[in-house]
Amino acid sequence: MPMGMADVATILFRNFLKYNPKNPNWLNRDRFVLSAGHGSMLLYSLLYLTGYKSISLKDIKKFRQLNSICAGHPEYHPGTGIETTTGPLGQGIANSVGFAITEEILRKKLGKEIINHKTYVLAGDGCLMEGISHEAMSLAGHLKLKNLVMLFDNNSISIDGPTNLAVSDNFKKRFESYGWNYILINGHNYNEIFNALKKVQNAKKPTVISCKTKIGFGSPNKSGKASSHGSPLGNQEIELVRKKLNWKYKPFEIPKNILIEWRKAGIKGSKLTEKWNKIYKRKKSKINKILKNNFNKAIKSEKRNAIKELKNLATRKSSELILNALAYENKTLIGGSADLTGSNNTKTKFHKIIKPGDFSGNYIHYGVREHAMCGIMNGIALHSKLIPYGGTFLIFSDYCKPSIRLSALMKQQVIYVMTHDSIGLGEDGPTHQPIEQLSGLRSIPNLNIFRPADRIETIECWELAIKNSKTPSILSLTRQNLNPVRKKYLTNNKCSLGAYEVLRTNKNIKLTILASGSEVNLAIETSHKLAKNKIYSKVISVPCQDLFDLQSRSYKQKILGETKLKISIEAGSTDCWKKYLGSEGFAFGIDKFGKSAPYKDIYKHFGLTAENISKKIKNLIRI
Numbered sequence: 161m162p163m164g165m166a167d168v169a170t171i172l173f174r175n176f177l178k179y180n181p182k183n184p185n186w187l188n189r190d191r192f193v194l195s196a197g198h199g200s201m202l203l204y205s206l207l208y209l210t211g212y213k214s215i216s217l218k219d220i221k222k223f224r225q226l227n228s229i230c231a232g233h234p235e236y237h238p239g240t241g242i243e244t245t246t247g248p249l250g251q252g253i254a255n256s257v258g259f260a261i262t263e264e265i266l267r268k269k270l271g272k273e274i275i276n277h278k279t280y281v282l283a284g285d286g287c288l289m290e291g292i293s294h295e296a297m298s299l300a301g302h303l304k305l306k307n308l309v310m311l312f313d314n315n316s317i318s319i320d321g322p323t324n325l326a327v328s329d330n331f332k333k334r335f336e337s338y339g340w341n342y343i344l345i346n347g348h349n350y351n352e353i354f355n356a357l358k359k360v361q362n363a364k365k366p367t368v369i370s371c372k373t374k375i376g377f378g379s380p381n382k383s384g385k386a387s388s389h390g391s392p393l394g395n396q397e398i399e400l401v402r403k404k405l406n407w408k409y410k411p412f413e414i415p416k417n418i419l420i421e422w423r424k425a426g427i428k429g430s431k432l433t434e435k436w437n438k439i440y441k442r443k444k445s446k447i448n449k450i451l452k453n454n455f456n457k458a459i460k461s462e463k464r465n466a467i468k469e470l471k472n473l474a475t476r477k478s479s480e481l482i483l484n485a486l487a488y489e490n491k492t493l494i495g496g497s498a499d500l501t502g503s504n505n506t507k508t509k510f511h512k513i514i515k516p517g518d519f520s521g522n523y524i525h526y527g528v529r530e531h532a533m534c535g536i537m538n539g540i541a542l543h544s545k546l547i548p549y550g551g552t553f554l555i556f557s558d559y560c561k562p563s564i565r566l567s568a569l570m571k572q573q574v575i576y577v578m579t580h581d582s583i584g585l586g587e588d589g590p591t592h593q594p595i596e597q598l599s600g601l602r603s604i605p606n607l608n609i610f611r612p613a614d615r616i617e618t619i620e621c622w623e624l625a626i627k628n629s630k631t632p633s634i635l636s637l638t639r640q641n642l643n644p645v646r647k648k649y650l651t652n653n654k655c656s657l658g659a660y661e662v663l664r665t666n667k668n669i670k671l672t673i674l675a676s677g678s679e680v681n682l683a684i685e686t687s688h689k690l691a692k693n694k695i696y697s698k699v700i701s702v703p704c705q706d707l708f709d710l711q712s713r714s715y716k717q718k719i720l721g722e723t724k725l726k727i728s729i730e731a732g733s734t735d736c737w738k739k740y741l742g743s744e745g746f747a748f749g750i751d752k753f754g755k756s757a758p759y760k761d762i763y764k765h766f767g768l769t770a771e772n773i774s775k776k777i778k779n780l781i782r783i
C-alpha cells in the first residue's frame with residue numbers, strides 16, 4: 161500500500177494538505193486519517209519527510225519494534241501527526257466522518273476564520289468491505305459533509321487474492337447512492353491526482369477519489385499481486401525495484417535535494433499557522449467563552465433535586481434529568497443515539513438536531529448504525545474540544561465493541577449511554593437481554609463501566625464520566641424503576657470509590673453483600689430479610705468495579721475483609737464478581753440466556769428474589 165499510494169500521498173502532502181509539522185496540534189489543520197492502517201509506513205514516511213519531530217529515521221529503522229512510535233499499525237499519540245489509531249479496517253472511515261462532523265459544528269460555533277478544514281481519509285478495498293464503512297459513509301452522505309474526502313486505494317487486491325473473489329460492488333453506484341461525488345482516476349498519473357484534489361476543494365458533498373493503483377508499485381514480480389501485501393518483498397526483489405525505479409541510493413539514505421523539497425512542503429504550513437494565530441489571538445476570549453464547560457453547577461443542583469423529590473425512577477430517566485442540567489450550560493456536549501432516542505433518554509429540551517446543512521445543533525440522529533456511531537464518536541473526541549455521548553441498548557454494545565475498545569486504547573473521552581441493561585427490560589426477551597456483556601466490557605483496560613443504583617448514583621457516575629478526559633465510560637442504565645438508595649445530600653462523590661457501604665443491619669455482621677445497579681435494591685431487601693432471622697449483613701453498592709479495583713489496599717480490605725462470607729448479586733454473568741468473593745463466597749447472577757416475560761417473572765425464574773437469595777444464604781451459613 162505505501163508503494164501503491166505514494167504518488168497520491170505525495171501530491172496531497174505537497175500541494176493540498178494544510179498542516180504544520182512545527183505545530184502538529186494546530187486546531188485548523190486538515191486531518192489525514194490512514195484507515196488502511198496496515199500501510200502505516202506510508203504515514204511514518206510522510207511525517208518524517210515533511211519534518212515532524214515525532215518521527216526520526218532512527219524510529220523508522222525500528223519499525224514494528226518494542227516502544228517504537230513506528231508501530232505495526234499507527235497508534236494515536238497527541239501532537240505527533242498520527243491523528244488516530246487504525247488497523248481494524250474501516251474504523252478510520254468512521255473516525256474521519258467524526259472529524260468532518262466536528263469541523264462543521266465548530267465552524268458554525270467559531271466562524272470560518274477559525275475552523276475551515278478538510279478531512280482526508282485513505283481507505284483500501286478492505287475498509288470498504290467492512291460493514292462500518294457502509295454505515296459511516298451513508299451518514300456522511302446524508303449530512304452532506306462537503307469537507308470529507310476519501311482517497312480510495314482501488315487496487316483490487318486484498319490478502320486472499322484479487323478482490324473479485326468476494327466483491328462485485330459497483331463503487332460508482334454505491335458512492336453516488338450515498339450522496340457522494342465519485343471521481344475515478346489513475347492513481348499513478350500526477351495530473352489526474354492533482355486535478356481531482358483541486359476539484360474537491362469546492363465540493364458540495366463528500367467526495368471519493370477512486371485511485372486505480374498497483375499494489376507494490378515498482379516491483380517487477382510482485383506488483384499487482386496479493387503476495388506483495390503482507391510480507392517483505394525480499395532482498396532479490398528489492399534490488400529489482402531499485403533498478404526499475406532507477407533508485408541508486410542506499411537503504412534509509414534520502415538524497416539531500418529530495419529531502420529539501422519535502423521539508424519545503426512542510427514549512428509552507430508555518431505561514432498558514434502564523435496568519436491563523438493572529439486571528440485566533442484576537443478572538444481567543446470569545447472562543448474560550450463558547451467552549452467553556454461548567455459541570456459543577458448542574459451536578460450540585462441535580463443532586464439537590466434528587467434528594468428533594470426522592471422518586472422511584474429508572475436510571476435511564478435519572479440520566480435524562482442530569483443530562484438536561486448538563487446540556488443547558490455545556491455547549492461542547494454532543495449527544496446522539498442509534499435510533500433509540502426515546503428509549504435511551506439521550507435527548508433533552510436543550511438539544512437541537514444536527515441536520516444536513518445545519519450544524520448549529522448538538523444532537524445527532526445516528527440512525528440504526530451502532531458501530532459507525534461509536535467510530536464517529538471517537539473521531540469527534542479526537543478532533544479537539546467536543547465531548548460526544550451516544551445511546552443504544554447495552555446488548556448492542558456487541559455491535560459497538562471494536563470502536564469502544566479503540567476509545568479505551570486511545571484514551572478518548574467518549575460516553576456510551578447503554579440502557580435496558582439486564583433481564584429487567586422484560587418482554588423483549590433473550591435477544592435483547594445482556595448477560596455476558598458487562599463481564600466482557602469490564603475486562604477492557606482503561607474503560608469505566610458504571611452501573612448506578614439510583615438517581616444520586618446516576619448523577620455521580622455522570623460526573624465521573626464527564627470529568628475524566630482520558631478514559632471512556634459506559635453508563636449501564638435500567639429500563640425499570642428503582643427505589644432511591646441514597647437519601648441524604650452529600651457533596652462528595654461516593655461512586656468515585658467504585659464501591660461503598662449503603663446499609664448495615666448491625667455493628668457486628670456475618671455477611672457482605674455486593675451488588676450493582678438494579679440489584680442494589682434487591683440486596684437491601686435481602687439484607688433486611690436476613691436481619692429478621694438475626695443474620696446481620698452489610699450491603700455494598702458497586703457502581704464501578706474498575707474504580708474500586710484502583711482503590712488502596714486498606715480501603716479494599718475495609719470493604720471486603722470484614723466478613724469471610726461474601727456474596728454478589730447482579731442480573732448478568734457471574735464471572736466478573738468471583739474475584740471479590742473468596743473460596744466461600746457465592747455469586748448470584750445469570751449464566752444462561754434470558755427469557756421473554758414481564759420482568760418480575762424473569763427475576764423470579766432466575767431465582768433473583770430476596771426470598772430465594774436469603775434462603776440460599778441461610779443454607780450457606782449452616783454449612
Ligand SMILES: Cc1ncc(C[n+]2csc(CCOP(=O)(O)OP(=O)(O)O)c2C)c(N)n1
Pocket residue numbers: 161196198199247248249283284285286287290313315316317318319375389
Ligand atoms: C477488521 C479487520 N479484519 C481483518 C484485518 C486483516 N487485514 C489486514 S489488511 C487486510 C486486507 C486489506 O486489503 P486492502 O484494503 O485491499 O489492502 P491492500 O491489500 O490493498 O494493501 C486484512 C484482511 C484487519 N486489519 N482488520
